[in-house]
Amino acid sequence: MFFHIVLERNMQLHPRFFGRNLRENLVSKLMKDVEGTCSGRHGFVVAITGIESVGKGLIRDGTGFVTFPVKYQCVVFRPFKGEILEAVVTLVNKMGFFAEAGPVQIFVSKHLIPDDMEFQAGDMPHYTTSDGSVKIQKECEVRLKIIGTRVDATEIFCVGTIKDDFLGVINDPASTA
Amino acid sequence: MPRHRDEDDDVDEEYAGSELEEEEEEVEGRGGGGSSSRKRGRSNFIDDYAEEDSEEDEEDDEDYASRGGKGGAAKRKKSSASIFLDDQARVDDEDEEEEEEGEDDFIVDNGTDLPDERVDRRRYHERRFLSGEENDEDVEDLERRIQERFSRHHEEYDEEATDVEQQALLPSVRDPKLWMVKCAIGREREVAVCLMQKFIDRGSDLQIRSVVALDHLKNYIYVEADKEAHVKEAIKGMRNIYANQKILLVPIREMTDVLAVESKAIDLSRDTWVRMKIGTYKGDLAKVVDVDNVRQRVTVKLIPRIDLQALASKLDGREVAKKKAFVPPPRFMNIDEAREMHIRVERRRDSMTGDYFENIAGMLFKDGFLYKTVSLKSVTAQNVTPTFDELEKFNKPSENGESDFGGLSTLFANRKKGHFMKGDAVIVIKGDLKNLKGWVEKVDEENVLIRSEMKGLPDPLAVNEKELCKYFEPGNHVKVVSGTHEGATGMVVKVDQHVLIxxxxxxxxxxxxxxxHVVESSEVTTGVTKIGDYELHDLVLLDNLSFGVIIRLENEAFQILKGVPDRPEVALVKLREIKCKLERKISVQDHYKNVIAVKDDVRVIEGPSKGKQGPVRHIYKGVLFIYDRHHLEHAGFICAKCTSCVVVGGSRSGANRNSGDSMSRFSNFKAPAPVPSSPRRFQRGGMGYNSGGRGRGGRGGGDNSLLGTTVKIRLGPFKGYRGPVVEEKGNSVRVELEMKIVTVARDAISDNVSVSTPSRDTSRYSMGSETPMHPSRTPLHPYMTPMRDSGATPIHDGMRTPMRDRAWNPYTPMSPPRDSWEDGNPGSWGTSPQYQPGSPPSRAYEAPTPGSGWASTPGGSYSDAGTPRDHGSAYANAPSPYLPSTPGQPMTPSSTSYLPGTPGGQPMTPGTGLDVMSPVIGGDAEAWFMPDILVDIHKAGEDSDVGVIRDVSDGTCKVSLGSSGGGDTVMALPSELEIVPPRKNDRVKIVGGQYRGSIGKLIGIDGSDGIVKIEDNLDVKILDLAILAKFVQS
Structure with a gap:
């Protein structure tokens, strides 16, 4: 789920950045530092949309660095248990398949794939129903439900299921192309 | 007293085994039993007596009698009494001192048996031994004796024994002691019997009380006596006791342990999983189908290990080769197959259960399983944890869910204490409340109080522990706390009864x-992550000098991804096969000769793992171990040659990259810096040096503020020494003093800023001949010393950042490499004045040693330098005075720059700013030539021609003539080459700066800047045209 929230961060800026462009420098550094990071509480910071306020800088003893408390608005993405997501399949193996929804990696175990779908090894490993009407393979888009998440320092990993109504392949570029 | 009963039963089985011991006991009993005073020990059985009644006693007696008969029948000459005594010895674990007590105990035991069972047993015995040769007198005699004793006990101990009383039974200092006597191995029993005989012969002058030989204790017997002398006396002359063996006293506290019988109370019930202890099926999992407590037999269901061939030939009467070593694999019996082999198969109905069994050569089969009746002794029910494979096998033929629960009960029996914790989610798996979910509130001994959501149930609800199972839902994150996968964590994807995936x-x-086996946990571990000194993902050197990354830890072994770039090679090695951990910080060059250090992101561009990308985790011998989280094999590790990788993430390329040891890197490059002439070569060589320069630039940029700076040691034995810092570790720094590297305390050094001497040059470039102060005092001097200039350049490099090159390039209309190239040539100084403009600044720069000034500023002054834009703009204006190459003119500014000469302050002054720039001109050589760019060649006396650089090595370029590189290949010096400026929409290669090596498209030209869309990341960058070269695909 995406959220638009306000976060705060203390930015340390080197004196060389001081000048007319201080604010820009600060913002670009903030973007560089923050965008794409992941925290357990908020999930992935997708983009910074604005700066709320830049507090007074405080010179740090000894280094000359200045610390600015910056409040910024950003869009964060955090997957939740029970959430329905659409994701792109990145890898299929005998244990299930991996899919990605933006920065989040989701694993769908074969136990969480409908029982009528079978794994087919080969050049392009895929899961398919016996009649071949549905096929899950790399690049496929699937709709899945997250049943568990694990948050690391740098990534969020989810386990998902497609064993439910209205879940499964929604678009297969390989077959339409 | 179920325990006693069991033991009693056990004893029954063990008659033969413990016979000698028993006899000995018996003898003693006869000798001293009647007369000796009754000990406290007897009270042990008080309660038992109390419970008994005479009727049962009688039964007992009969029972004994018949048993005695059995004993006699068992081809052993011994009196029935001895059997009793035997039992007594077994059962009575606490006091062996008096035979009487033992007997009592025995009786008591039987007395407490459930009547019906006892009757059963008696009948059994009677039936079996009715025709025993044992005469009736014996039995009667026995009966009489027992009753006698029994009644006596009755009078005395007709009260309940409490714990305290039990405690009082323990041996005290006043009791006879137990001595351990060494005897010949295997002769323990013999010794005991001999002593017994001796006792009989000698009577009461043998002052020992008893002798015990334990089956499980070889080489020793126990002798009970008051004094050591008594023991010595008794064992004197014994053949199997060594004469001067020490006699050891068993400490009072351990006395009970000597004769304690381990509780063997196995509560075997149907459907329990057991393992076979002996025979062909040793270790095999079996399931109990029937238990006969009386006969001590248990019927188990096994997967047969039968060699049908052998069986068939055996049945035919043919000779069967005895191959002991061969144990047939477990396989379900196929009756049809057996029939085909002409093995007679009988189908019989079991009279007891009514089930049909196939009988082959005396073995019973059903549903492919072998039903075998074995002694209770030959199975073990303790710590039986069936693996999944085994369970699956067992469940295969008859697919019923019930069997699983049979397994479960055993699993539960092996549960650890404290299995359930408050807050655990549980589910009831047995009884009326089956499938009720709840949470553990409290755990009592056996019962677990659970709280459930169900209305109308008592809250909390007490449930037996055995009826509960932990409950998990898919998505839970759990940790495995026991079993084969102990330590692993993961997410539940499927719950199948009590099995989780x-x-x-x-x-x-x-x-x-x-x-x-699991608990809910948010912890993320990798299972076991460490064996010995080696951790998961460590790079290790193996015995055979191959190396690899630990990608998985197994039991006592590591799975290692070998450092073989061609194909992933995984080896399983033991701890001892690992020689050492490789932790050296080294850096290598990628495909484009960019420096790769650990943690850099690289992309594999060739080989089997082409296209993979990730941070470098280890580097060794030119092999990179890259971690790609999308790569699922080998724990995400990819092994690739450094030359088949490219560094990605241009923004990180400069400053952060080279956090490694700059010195070691330095020395990796072609020529060692200390050789005075070498800088020249660097300049000519270009590429290699470039990396070096960047390396040093990076050094300052990172956290290692001191690294590479030249310092003076203030304190300690090395006081006064100077040298560059080569390593920082905590509070220590490693300083290289000319030849020697020493370690000093951090505060024992002073930065060179204050010293204001270019000691850095001195030490690093071995210019000891020059006094540090010299250059600044004598501005002219350095002019005369080209060596020094070249020496100065590398320093500059350290300070310089790629962007600065760019800033400069437009202002150096002459091809810079040539400048520097000539720079190093002393001869050129006088003769070619046009080269001079470039040189003075270098010197000027050098004289005031801003290098040291810069270097020593802590807190990342280097990173300052590394920030391209600011400086770029600042310098861009400054250098203009130099532009006209009027000889001599530059002298003025440069000499002025000496005047301010305040070290440290210098970098700030504009003059220095100018100076700082100057070496860049010389240093630009590095930024230049790379493969696959279009250049103009103008060799002396020849027309200029275009060509494509194919290869750059050691200062010369291999150039293929022709605009597409299709012509002849010639060698050219960098000074003979000039980059052909690209035009709009050309594909360009960036030959300098931060994006050096990247390929992009020139989408626009703005004055001296080119707008480049970099192909890798599609970023649009504004770069100086001078560092753009037309790219020609090779």
Missing amino acids: ILSDTTKEHVRVFAD
Whole structure:
């Protein structure tokens, strides 16, 4: 789920950045530092949309660095248990398949794939129903439900299921192309 | 007293085994039993007596009698009494001192048996031994004796024994002691019997009380006596006791342990999982189908290990080769197959159960399983944890869910204490409340109080522990706390009754575990991550000098991804096969000769793992171990040659990259810096040096503020020494003093800023001949010393950042390499004045040693330098005075720059700013030539021609003539080459600066800047045209 929230961060800026462009420098550094990071509480910071306020800088003893408390608005993405997501399949193996929804990696175990779908090894490993009407393979888009998440320092990993109504392949570029 | 009964039963089985011991006991009993005073020990059985009644006693007696008969029948000459005594010895674990007590105990035991069972047994015995040769008198005699004793006990101990009383039975200092006597191995029993005989012969002058030989204790017997002398006396002359063996006293506290019988109370019930202890099926899992407590037999269901061939030939009467070593694999019996081999198969109905069994050569089969009746002794029910494979096998033929629960009960029996914790989610799996879910509130001994959501149930609800199973839902994150996968964590993907399927966090593989073996946990571990000194993902050197990354830890072994770039090679090695951990910080060059250090992101561009990308985890011998989280094999590790990789993430290329040891890197390059002439070569060589320069630039940029700076040691034995810092570690720094590297305390050094001497040059470039102060005082001097100039350049490099090159390039209309190239040539100084403009600034720069000034500023002054834009703009204006190459003119500014000469302050002054720039001109050589760019060649006396650089090595370029590189290949010096400026929409290669090596498209030209869209990341960058070269695909 995406959220638009306000976060705060203390930015340390080197004196060389001081000048007319201080604010820009600060913002670009903030973007560089923050965008794409992941925290357990908020999930992935997708983009910074604005700066709320830049507090007074405080010179740090000894280094000359200045610390600015910056409040910024950003869009964060955090997957939740029970959430329905659409994701792109990145890898299929005998244990299930991996899919990605933006920065989040989701694993769908074969136990969480409908029982009528079978794994087919080969050049392009895929899961398919016996009649071949549905096929899950790399690049496929699937709709899945997250049943568990694990948050690391740098990534969020989810386990998902497609064993439910209205879940499964929604678009297969390989077959339409 | 079920325990006693069991033991009693056990004893029954063990008659033969413990016979000698018993006899000995018996003898003693006869000798001293009647007369000796009754000990406290007897009270042990008080309660038992109390419970008995005479009727049962009678039964007992009969029982004994018949048993005695059995004993006699068992081809052993011994009196029935001895059997009793035997039992007594077994059962009575606490005091062996008096035979009487033992007997009593025995009786008591039987007395407490459930009447019906006892009757059963008696009948059994009677039936079996009715025709025993034992005469009736014996039995009667026995009966009489027992009753006698029994009644006596009755009078005395007709009260209940409490714990305290039990405690009082323990041996005290006043009791006879137990002595351990060494005897010949295997002769323990013999010795005991001999002593017994001796006792009989000698009577009461043998002052020992008893002798015990334990089956499980070889080489020793125990003798009970008051004094050591008594023991010595008794064993004197014994053949199997060594004469001067020491006699050891058993400490009072341990006395009870000597004769304690381990509780063997196995509560075997149907459907319990057991393992076979002996025979062909040793170790095999079996399931109890029937228990006969009386006969001590148990019927188990096994997967047969039968060699039908052998069986068939045996039945035919043919000779069967005895191959002991061969144990047939377990396989379900196929009756049809057996029939085909002409093995007679009988189908019989079991009279007891009514089931049909196939009988082959005396073995019973049903549903492919072998039903075998074995002694209770030959199975073990303790710590039986069936693996999934085994369970699956057992469940295969008859697919019923019930069997699983049979397994469960055993699993539960082996549960650890404290299995359930408050807050655990549990589910009831047995009884009326089956499938009720709840949470553990409290755990009592056996019962667990659970709280459930169900209305109308008492809250909390007490449930027996055995009826509960932990409950998990898919998505739970769990940790395995016991079993084969202990330590692993993962997410539950499927729950199948009490079996969970977990997706392991590390391997991303499915793991099947019992719900009982896991706990919910948010912890993410990789299972065991360490064996010995080696951790998961460590780079290790193996015995055979191959190396690899530990990608998985197994039991006592590591799975290692070998450092073979061509194909992933995984080896399983033991701890001892690992020689050492490789932790050296080294850096290598990538495909484009960019420096790769650990943690850099690289992309593989060739080989089997082409296209993979990730941070470098280890580097060794030119082999990179890259971690790609999308790569599922080998724990995400990819092994690739450094030359088949490219560094990605241009923004990180400069400053952060080279956090490694700059000195070591330095020395990796072609020529060692200390050789005075070498800088020239660097300049000519271009590429290699470039990397070096960047390396040093990076050094300052990172956290290692001191690294590479030249310092003076203030304190300690090395006081006064100077040298560059080569390593920082905590509070220590490693300083290289000319030849020697020493370690000093951090505060024992002073930065060179204050010293204001270019000691850095001195030490690093071995210019000891020059006094540090010299250059600044004598501005002219350095002019005369080209060596020094060249020496100065590398320093500059350290300070310089790629962007600065760019800033400069437009202002150096002459091809810079040539400048520097000539710079190093002393001869050129006088003769070619046009080269001079470039040189003075270098010197000027050098004289005031801003290098040291810069270097020593802590807190990342280098990173300042590394920030391209600011400086770029600042310098861009400054250098203009130099532009006209009027000889001599530059002298003025440069000499002025000496005047301010305040070290440290210098970098700030504009003059220095100018100076700082100057070496860049010389240093630009590095930024230049790279393969696959279009250049103009103008060799002396020849027309200029265009060509494509194919290869750059050691200062010369291999150039293929022709605009597409199709012509002849010639060698050219960099000074003979000039880059052909690209035009709009050309593909360009960036030959300098931060993006050096990247390929892009020139989408626009703005004055001296080119707008380049970099192909890698599609970023649009504004770069100086001078560092753009037309790219020609090779």
